Amino acid sequence: MIVAMLERATEEEIQNVVERMIEIGFNVHRTTGAVQTILAGVGTPGAFSHDDFSVLPGVSEVIRISSPYKLAGRSFRPEGTVVRFANGVSVGGQEVAVMAGPCSVESREQILESAKLVSAAGAKFLRGGAFKPRSSPYSFQGHGLDALKLLREAGDAHGLLIVSEVMEISQIEMMMPYVDLFQVGARNMQNFNLLRELGAVRKPVLLKRGIAATIEELLLSAEYLLAGGNYDVILCERGIRTFETYTRNTMDISAIPVVHKLSHLPIVGDPSHGTGRRDKVPAMARATVAAGGDGVLIEVHPNPDKALSDGAQSMFPGKFAELMNSLRIIAPAVGRTI
Amino acid sequence: MIVAMLERATEEEIQNVVERMIEIGFNVHRTTGAVQTILAGVGTPGAFSHDDFSVLPGVSEVIRISSPYKLAGRSFRPEGTVVRFANGVSVGGQEVAVMAGPCSVESREQILESAKLVSAAGAKFLRGGAFKPRSSPYSFQGHGLDALKLLREAGDAHGLLIVSEVMEISQIEMMMPYVDLFQVGARNMQNFNLLRELGAVRKPVLLKRGIAATIEELLLSAEYLLAGGNYDVILCERGIRTFETYTRNTMDISAIPVVHKLSHLPIVGDPSHGTGRRDKVPAMARATVAAGGDGVLIEVHPNPDKALSDGAQSMFPGKFAELMNSLRIIAPAVGRTI
Amino acid sequence: MIVAMLERATEEEIQNVVERMIEIGFNVHRTTGAVQTILAGVGTPGAFSHDDFSVLPGVSEVIRISSPYKLAGRSFRPEGTVVRFANGVSVGGQEVAVMAGPCSVESREQILESAKLVSAAGAKFLRGGAFKPRSSPYSFQGHGLDALKLLREAGDAHGLLIVSEVMEISQIEMMMPYVDLFQVGARNMQNFNLLRELGAVRKPVLLKRGIAATIEELLLSAEYLLAGGNYDVILCERGIRTFETYTRNTMDISAIPVVHKLSHLPIVGDPSHGTGRRDKVPAMARATVAAGGDGVLIEVHPNPDKALSDGAQSMFPGKFAELMNSLRIIAPAVGRTI
Amino acid sequence: MIVAMLERATEEEIQNVVERMIEIGFNVHRTTGAVQTILAGVGTPGAFSHDDFSVLPGVSEVIRISSPYKLAGRSFRPEGTVVRFANGVSVGGQEVAVMAGPCSVESREQILESAKLVSAAGAKFLRGGAFKPRSSPYSFQGHGLDALKLLREAGDAHGLLIVSEVMEISQIEMMMPYVDLFQVGARNMQNFNLLRELGAVRKPVLLKRGIAATIEELLLSAEYLLAGGNYDVILCERGIRTFETYTRNTMDISAIPVVHKLSHLPIVGDPSHGTGRRDKVPAMARATVAAGGDGVLIEVHPNPDKALSDGAQSMFPGKFAELMNSLRIIAPAVGRTI
Secondary structure, X not given: OEEEEOOOOOHHHHHHHHHHHHHOOOEEEEEEOOOOEEEEEEOOOOOOOHHHHHOOOOEEEEEOOOOOOOOXXXXXXXXXXXXXXXXXXXXXXXXXXXXXXXXXXXXXXXHHHHHHHHHHHOOOEEEOEOOOOOOOOOOOOOOOHHHHHHXXXXXXXXXXXXXXXOOOHHHHHHHOOOXXXXXXXXXXXXXXXXXXXXXXXXXXXXXXXXXXXXXXXXXXXHXXXXXXXXOOEEEEEOOEOOOOOOOOOEOOOOHHHHHHHHEOOOEEEOHHHHHOOHHHHHHHHHHHHHOOOOEEEEEEOOOHHHOOOXXXXXXXXXXXXXXXXXXHHHHHHHOOEO | OEEEEOOOOOHHHHHHHHHHHHHOOOEEXXXXXXXXXXXXXXXXXXXXXXXXXXXXXXXXXXXXXXXOOXXXXXXXXXXXXXXXXXXXXXXXXXXXXXXXXXXXXXXXXXXXXXXHHHHHHOOOEEEOEOOOOOOOOOOOXXXXXXXXHHHHHHHHHOXXXXXXXXXXXXXXXXXXXXXXXXXXXXXXXXXXXXXXXXXXXXXXXXXXOOOOOOHHHHHHHHHHHHHOXXXXXEEEEOOEOOOOOOOOOEOOOOHHHHHHHHEXXXXXXXHHHHHOOHHHHHXXXXXXHHOOOOEEEXXXXXXXXXXXXXXXXXXXXXXXXXXXXXXXXXXXXXXXXX | OEEEEOOOOOHHHHHHHHHHHHHOOOEEEEEEOOOOEEEEEEOOOOOOOHHHHHOOOOEEEEEOOOOOOOOOEHHHOOOOOOEEOOOOOEEOOOEOEEEEEOOEOOOHHHHHHHHHHHHHHOOOEEEOEOOOOOOOOOOOOOOOHHHHHHHHHHHHHHOOEEEEEOOOHHHHHHHOOOOOXXXXXXXXXXXXXXXXXXXXXXXXXXXXXXXXXXXHHHHHHHHHHHHOOOOOEEXXXXXXXXXXXXXXXXXXXXXXXXXXXXXOOOEEEOHHHHHOOHHHHXXXXXXXXXXXXXXEEEEEOOOHHHOOOOHHHOEOHHHHHHHHHHHHHHHHHHOOEO | OEEXXXXXXXXXXXXXXXXXXXXXXXXXXXXXXXXXXXXXXXXXXXXXXXXXXXXXXXXXXXXXXXXXXXXXXXXXXXXXXXXXXXXXXXXXXXXXXXXXEOOEOOOHHHHHHHHHHHHHHOOOEEEOEOOOOOOOOOOXXXXXXXXXXXXXXXXXXXXXXXXXXXXXXXXXXXXXXXXXXXXXXXXXXXXXXXXXHHHOOOOOEEEEOOOOOOHHHHHHHHHHHHHOOOXXXXXXXXXXXXXXXXXXXXXXXXXXXXXXXXXXXXXEEOHHHHHOOHHHHHHHHHHHHHXXXXXXXXXXXXXXXXXXXXXXXXXXXXXXXXXXXXXXXXXXXXXXXX
């Protein structure tokens, strides 16, 4: 921690800050320049809030030097994390992982048809929602356990891994037999109780960035999972909220190279939620792969016009197959395959 | 719903849209101008997604006309809602409600001292956190049930109502005997399962705006509570995330007159979280009252320098009393008392 | 400047950074902790870019310590700046300054009528636009020199100072005889050539914050004026762009206390542009004064329904007089008069 | 225009709105539903402000139906615009255009060396700044006319077209003999006087999106150029301001497919300003091409460490050549060549 004092700070104010830094466990190096005094705190103090120093008399600015996450930081595992699954598929390695399927599981026929078509196009994961709390109290809310069973059946029938969203601690145990990858949605990125429980689970977690979350906050949420002992974490960029209203969110493609620099964790992109409109999905899926993303998560529906949720952002099967072909052309540009 | 067709839309595309509008229950009025066709859907169709229309061939734009919330809208109760509490205190009426206290309940002594001082200064509610999931996995997490009991004791001792945050469905029942007002935090504003449960509770709820939530989304979350039968809802502005980094959030004071126009629900301001720094709290508390806010929610601590959480944004007792005096001067400017 | 090195930085990388810091004129203090090395640069080097250091090998983070503005900083003039005008009116002193009038000067009758009514209500400045480049190429563009003459006439007739926007260097000389306060609009906040010229002028400048400008950038733009020798600068908050779309901009009321802490310059609020709707103006004008603003800039039109520009945000005369009365109640809460 | 009346609007209020719509030239279609009345204005009225209707008594919402730009809209030229240059190079056609070079022209040697290396790597345009107003008043400000001459010499020596930024109307004539493409910077995107002058020029213009500008505002600024008779307009995405602070701006890659849908104008990406850091440039340049961008604008410097401006975001020559190779792999995925 660095504390820059105001130019007009008194010696007494400086001493007060120094004492409090020492009190919480810092070694303090003092640098007095022509205009101001700078205090560098070195060492590993216990938990404290930088803000508490920023409001002390005579303080101009408090700067955190070390990143607030440790286990999620690149230096913890410089070679990068590869999340490996039972069937040999992995995320974060040579291959770009494709996860696809409908927003929600609507029927046995729908999910089997979805699994068949995304598998044929080259996806390795089947996505599908079982629980669907919606922003309006008047909408379809998901089929729950039945949906999970259908997902598993469809996945097994077509050799696909299953990724589905967990929304509450109480659902974890119910989902365990049916999913290969727990998805934590954007709204739950800072549901720390849920993260703590998932940290204790021995299954990989796909952690989506909240629409108002900085990259640092995303990594801090990942830290919760890692701190609990679950190192199989995959991050996901799915759009942030900005002033631009034409797209539902602004997909922050630059988060991909940034995460790759700051962290060892793989990161995939979700262009369906990132844009909210199916006609924008292919461009943003291609951008994700071109920027070095470790995978894509795409909504595909056998019949988007009849989808019970998110139809507008679900791709038609034919368009999805075309997209896969273009991704195969791009992957080698970043030294990957698909 | 209004559907504006593209200038180049074909008659077939227009017919297709008309048919789908009728299918879901709209009466359709067609207006054909020199350049484009506009379809106005009138009536009360079932649940559907406007986005689904926006991706149909030939469609330029889809515009929702009626607001997505009904019960939370001003026209549902044009005279405005006044939330009344057992001891005669109310929020949304003539008096500006002051809710104050520490971020978390730390000890019996601390909360009793807090209650005494905020009561003496004129507050009617004592706030204090019992559960404290934090953004870092390495921080103080709250005293739970013990904290609730201490809050109640302190409130009763000084004639204060109790407001405290509920973070999970499982906490509702535990909190019932101890709190007068359930607070839903910004991160849970779209935790729809929690909102649904609170809709069934017979106690008022203070619903905080999420840092990335529009005012419309805030009202839609309130709709969940009202739809469940709980009409005693108080909204709270506590800052939104913007590009400005000097303050932790940007407190959107204009949300106060906007909510008063769009909804019948009262709205209070939380300048402590809205700014994150105690030296900015008085200015923003005054602005809240001057803008017509129905109350303020302020962090005050007997000894902020020793607070276990949020010390930097907690006010010193003396400063809080000064602030109360200035609020008393302002209230008459908006026809209120304090 | 503080340079925090990566944990894995080599001694060679550290030496390279040290040498470059010395090269540009810093004295370097090196602090080596258990995990990383921190380099503090002290002294007053010439112009350089912090970013250039951030991309050097082995660097984790570069932190600017001293603020990039000097003359605009609070420590340059701790007692605060009071901008004084010929007729004894001042901004930044005891009295809250009220500036009011129509968006544009439309006719002699309109501006005389405006001057009369704002003066009667207690305003000390008459505002009015002479040049109106609009975001659509198809709109009213202002009456230029004629408008300036009418402004002066109207101001003199009613004892009002004149504030009007300057949009190009070429307009400065033309405006000099007619205005008392040059307004720089939000879009020109970073028009550095214009600022440089205005720095050489011996008339006060009202500098509006850009809709995407941080408070620091606003102060850096003020620095241009001060560096040119013009110390009579008044800042103006008029709303920033955020994700909220209900209001045209989000007026950042907290910028008022922040500017008062960081700078000695006075700051006024413009609730007309800050909200874009006349029914939100009174609440935000009151909030501005309650937050400690040094003045308000308000659009008032004798007949808003017939205004050639910005009619929707212009107040009716009667409502403006009412607002003035409520501001008179609030001012004493912050130790001011009106 | 659609005007949705409030549920509680009186017949008198409705009539008043209808009359005003007719007054400005609309034909009005009235639709009265169970809950509210909707007024659809059809026809081509003169200039007016939608906001003026939104504040009329009884009005709930006013919705603009037709886009505010006409000439920039896709329907004006559905086949898309290809901007053609003297030497046969074009932007918006089959080939992805690469524009590269240093931030500013520093010396004859530097710009000749730059031209040589970017040409060798496959660029078709040489970029370089002659005028450099900076956000700090204490920085390098550009070499002006001398820089323009050097750019032309370097371009001619290596068969490159010249793109350089124009910042004021007075510079247009001076630049005419030296540049092939006028660049309008992000800060000038809404400098409507400058746009009007460039509309009268017979040379292509590269219009950068402002950091707080919506896509619609970008197209409205392009409209100024087209309305003036200059149809050779190339748009440029270079990052918008968001809450994320790790990158200087958030490059909005989704603006590329959005612009392609809404407009016939080509759009290129500027990953150098979009990220502010050279290590993020390759990922975002690749994303630009993968998303269907018509070109990229990249800062390359023979010796970035010694650059007088923007060194941190300038690529090293070797890295730029590598990037070009990866772009050549990606282009076929979107049916393009490079």
